[in-house]
Amino acid sequence: xxxxxxxxxxxxxxxxxxxxxxxxxxxxxxxxxxxxxxxxxxxxxxxxxxxxxxxxxxxxxxxxxxxxxxxxxxxxxxxxxxxxxxxxxxxxxxxxxxxxxxxxxxxxxxxxxxxxxxxxxxxxxxxxxxxxxxxxxxxxxxxxxxxxxxxxxxxxxxxxxxxxxxxxxxx
Amino acid sequence: xxxxxxxxxxxxxxxxxxxxxxxxxxxxxxxxxxxxxxxxxxxxxxxxxxxxxxxxxxxxxxxxxxxxxxxxxxxxxxxxxxxxxxxxxxxxxxxxxxxxxxxxxxxxxxxxxxxxxxxxxxxxxxxxxxxxxxxxxxxxxxxxxxxxxxxxxxxxxxxxxxxxxxxxxxx
DNA sequence: CAACATTCTGTCAATGTCATCCATGACAGG
DNA sequence: CCTGTCATGGATGACATTGACAGAATGTTG
Numbered sequence: 001x002x003x004x005x006x007x008x009x010x011x012x013x014x015x016x017x018x019x020x021x022x023x024x025x026x027x028x029x030x031x032x033x034x035x036x037x038x039x040x041x042x043x044x045x046x047x048x049x050x051x052x053x054x055x056x057x058x059x060x061x062x063x064x065x066x067x068x069x070x071x072x073x074x075x076x077x078x079x080x081x082x083x084x085x086x087x088x089x090x091x092x093x094x095x096x097x098x099x100x101x102x103x104x105x106x107x108x109x110x111x112x113x114x115x116x117x118x119x120x121x122x123x124x125x126x127x128x129x130x131x132x133x134x135x136x137x138x139x140x141x142x143x144x145x146x147x148x149x150x151x152x153x154x155x156x157x158x159x160x161x162x163x164x165x166x167x168x169x170x171x
Numbered sequence: 172x173x174x175x176x177x178x179x180x181x182x183x184x185x186x187x188x189x190x191x192x193x194x195x196x197x198x199x200x201x202x203x204x205x206x207x208x209x210x211x212x213x214x215x216x217x218x219x220x221x222x223x224x225x226x227x228x229x230x231x232x233x234x235x236x237x238x239x240x241x242x243x244x245x246x247x248x249x250x251x252x253x254x255x256x257x258x259x260x261x262x263x264x265x266x267x268x269x270x271x272x273x274x275x276x277x278x279x280x281x282x283x284x285x286x287x288x289x290x291x292x293x294x295x296x297x298x299x300x301x302x303x304x305x306x307x308x309x310x311x312x313x314x315x316x317x318x319x320x321x322x323x324x325x326x327x328x329x330x331x332x333x334x335x336x337x338x339x340x341x342x
Numbered sequence: 343c344a345a346c347a348t349t350c351t352g353t354c355a356a357t358g359t360c361a362t363c364c365a366t367g368a369c370a371g372g
Numbered sequence: 373c374c375t376g377t378c379a380t381g382g383a384t385g386a387c388a389t390t391g392a393c394a395g396a397a398t399g400t401t402g
Binding site: 009012013014015016017044045046047048049050051052053054055056058059060061064066078079082083086087089090091092093094095096097100101105107130131132133134135136137138139140141142143144145 | 180183184185186187188215216217218219220221222223224225226227229230231232235237249250253254257258260261262263264265266267268271272276278301302303304305306307308309310311312313314315316
């Protein structure tokens, strides 16, 4: 996991349709080497999968809301129950003012209401507090931290560096 | 935008490395036809882009938190100020108990604290309430609604149907 | 400490697969 | 009947994928 790997991930996050040749040229490597690195990144699970990003509005999911869910029991299978609701895009167990936080995308406030109704049918759900999103500034992928800035684990410098500084005379 | 388009989007969300031939076979179309449909979906902006999904933990971003930001001014350029912080993955203007909701991924609680400190340097930020995520049930892409279930806009049925049911003898 | 072995990662070239384009044909609606 | 839309099937060139080989970094041994 060096700088080149980080650059590759960044480039693929921007546009995963890039050819390996272009990818290699961008990081100062041959196409084959870039291919091999990306293959290993997938193998190691750092890159989970390749997917497409869908426009929520065009897909008829123009209403976004976050819901804090209060629970009165331990909610064993809550994760599965929430996963079964397609409008729920994320669900997390949280520490703080509620038990679970869910991200909901609906086609209308009316459908949002229907989803909330379904939440109450889940065992252990005692209450909900809904936060409606008025405008989204941005949504983006995970930022892969680089060596400059803040070191990932602490203030020790593992002296990672690019394995080579080629006189990259790519045209 | 018919059922076949929805299926194509769903398949591509699962795995965008699939070949167009496989894609076509899955929906009962030739490879060329599937290619043309996907091309139009991109053109229309329904598919924004192709990207890779990165494992946050492997990328050194094991700590996830949501932060509600209170503002005392109108915060004109707040969106840009938040975008400049790479640890912030999403930022939304919300209606309710705060002005802005941000999703933050940090490598440690210490780094999370550093991000919070940076938030207070933004003009108009008066306070924050942080919700730390203990466990993530799931995170997934936008669900594209189908005709069965709840119609997107209202109870009118445009009578969309598959154009053909070929005897797809794909091996 | 030096010579060697091992391993990792790169370049280059060959090959098969696949994206992409084009001409043609079927179907529905005006 | 004519026209626009959409699918098929084949041709072609680009690209993913693989294998052989080379150099550097690291570890091992005398």
